[in-house]
Amino acid sequence: MVTFDLTDPGAIVAAAAEILQCFGCVDILVNNAGISYRGTVMDTTVDVDKRVMETNYFGPVALTKVEYLSKPLPLSSALLPSMIKRRQGHIVAISSIQGKISIPFRSACQHILAENSQSESSRETQLSEYSNAASKHATQAFFDCLRAEMEQYEIEVTVISPGYIHTNLSINAITADGSRYGVMDKTTAQGRSPVEVAQDILAAVGKKKKDVILADVLPSLAIYLRTLAPGLFFSLMASRARKEQKSKNI
Numbered sequence: 001m002v003t004f005d006l007t008d009p010g011a012i013v014a015a016a017a018e019i020l021q022c023f024g025c026v027d028i029l030v031n032n033a034g035i036s037y038r039g040t041v042m043d044t045t046v047d048v049d050k051r052v053m054e055t056n057y058f059g060p061v062a063l064t065k066v067e068y069l070s071k072p073l074p075l076s077s078a079l080l081p082s083m084i085k086r087r088q089g090h091i092v093a094i095s096s097i098q099g100k101i102s103i104p105f106r107s108a109c110q111h112i113l114a115e116n117s118q119s120e121s122s123r124e125t126q127l128s129e130y131s132n133a134a135s136k137h138a139t140q141a142f143f144d145c146l147r148a149e150m151e152q153y154e155i156e157v158t159v160i161s162p163g164y165i166h167t168n169l170s171i172n173a174i175t176a177d178g179s180r181y182g183v184m185d186k187t188t189a190q191g192r193s194p195v196e197v198a199q200d201i202l203a204a205v206g207k208k209k210k211d212v213i214l215a216d217v218l219p220s221l222a223i224y225l226r227t228l229a230p231g232l233f234f235s236l237m238a239s240r241a242r243k244e245q246k247s248k249n250i
């Protein structure tokens with residue numbers, strides 16, 4: 001197994017070169033790693049915004065291209081050029097429903113606390129998700145562009161937009177000051193089984209699907225509402241933010 005930190009460009013280049021050296025090619029690249037975030041726009045440092053973008057956006061972008069133009073690395077050691085050369089390959093991006101719609105303070109304010117510590121309880125007021133949404137919107141945009149450019153080389157690009165999944169995502173989320181959130185949110189705890197989601201992703205890759213939403217009816221409808229009646233969608237979100245701010249005194 002080759003492990004590396006997605007926020008370290010040098011490590012990404014080295015890992016891709018090692019993988020290509022060991023296996024000769026990559027058939028399917030699944031850009032899955034990511035972090036989430038809890039905080040308000042006003043409280044969050046730009047360093048935290050950058051950390052989320054580096055992990056969720058620049059990491060997958062760098063891994064996919066793997067320094068196409070990097071001088072010390074021969075072109076054959078880069079993932080995308082090696083796929084182009086073979087005219088074969090499949091790139092998957094695990095985005096999110098939040099790559100299609102941006103929600104402010106989420107309605108689910110109740111949490112299942114991972115541990116019942118005072119510091120964790122005090123974090124219950126920080127529920128905005130803008131940084132996660134921004135990084136996932138960027139991910140969707142990048143891989144949509146890549147899909148169009150790669151069609152001529154017969155390379156597939158699939159963007160997956162899941163709703164909540166029962167993983168450690170909220171526990172591992174970072175907060176406005178960069179510290180770990182450490183809370184299992186109710187929405188996450190009630191999310192789909194990761195095994196089932198993985199099976200759906202595998203099926204989507206097998207069918208060469210281009211864009212897949214793996215979510216309940218409401219989030220799926222919300223995406224259509226955002227497109228067809230943006231004014232109404234924005235009003236709903238603003239009302240949601242107002243209610244949350246009032247109830248949580250943010």
Ligand SMILES: NC(=O)C1=CN([C@@H]2O[C@H](COP(=O)(O)OP(=O)(O)OC[C@H]3O[C@@H](n4cnc5c(N)ncnc54)[C@H](OP(=O)(O)O)[C@@H]3O)[C@@H](O)[C@H]2O)C=CC1
Nearest residue numbers: 005006007032033034095096162163164165167168169172
């Ligand atoms: N859970 C959910 O509700 C949803 C999740 N998603 C997306 O699914 C993907 C997987 O997240 P999920 O399994 O839920 O969350 P987890 O927090 O359980 O897992 C995140 C994974 O990403 C890896 N990771 C995080 N940062 C880095 C980094 N800098 N370098 C390398 N690896 C890193 C972690 O590795 P390690 O353990 O070594 O730190 C871990 O394997 C993410 O892209 C997330 O945005 C999308 C929609 C909903």
Ligand SMILES: CCCCCCCCCCCCCCCC(=O)OCC(=O)COP(=O)(O)O
Nearest residue numbers: 036037096097098162163164218219221222225
């Ligand atoms: C025609 C009627 C439509 C009515 C629409 C009303 C608006 C409903 C809003 C629904 C919002 C759903 C948000 C789902 C968010 C989601 O699934 O995110 C997945 C994640 O990325 C989870 O990460 P997180 O860190 O947020 O736990």
